[in-house]
Amino acid sequence: MIIIRFPDADGKQKLQNLSGKQKEIFEALDHSLTLFEFDTNFQLLFEIRLRGNIIEAALGLKNASVAFTSFKYSKFNPVYWTKGPSGYLLNPNVRPSDAISDIFTNGQEYGFECSTAMVIIFYKAVLDSIRVTDFDYLFRGLLVWNWNYDHDLAIITLEGSEFIPGDVVYFMNPDYEMPIWRGENAVFLRKGLYYGHGIGIGTAEEMIEALNTLRKKGSTTSAFMLQQHSRLNSKYLAQYSN
Incomplete structure (x- = not known):
């Protein structure tokens, strides 16, 4: 369910004109049992756009x-990056926006596991949603690496089984043979489909299989599937919207 504290006519018109995946995200938010509260229509529109960009980043990866x-x-x-004991550190004098973009344009130069993939997808979605100068x-x-991320990325993890497109979920594999397959992080795309780095796109049942x-x-x-999901704090990030 969506609540907007200070709605405006222009924002209301933009919400009525949504189509495609943006309309689907809006309807998922509005029909959710979870309360999604925004100060303005602008914050809601940013949330919808950010989630759409998460989906696009997942497909891009x-x-x-x-x-x-x-x-x-x-x-x-x-x-762009130097390997250290706990992950890959941005090189001096490198713009974060260039380094994140390079992963999507020169993917053959990269190799990592699924949790790192989710954080990178979040970074790319934020890059596509806010001013580049603010991102840098x-x-x-x-x-x-793994779930290391800057606090300004503002990832929130909550319990629950009601997912909105753009959420990240986790499929646990208790009897894994190799540690890298102890589970699979995946972006909920839409229409019952998920993307997990290493497995690809499939339904929840196909991920489990x-x-x-x-x-x-x-x-x-x-x-x-664990009954939890991770998402970005869009209200915080909206102040930097492009």
């Missing part, structure tokens, strides 16, 4: 030819 691999065998373009200011000194092929030999314990 899927098509970027990035390898799926563990930290030991990982790689990032050394022009907010995210200077980036360290990327894929993980079940990666269990210890003889295991009968199925993978399953």
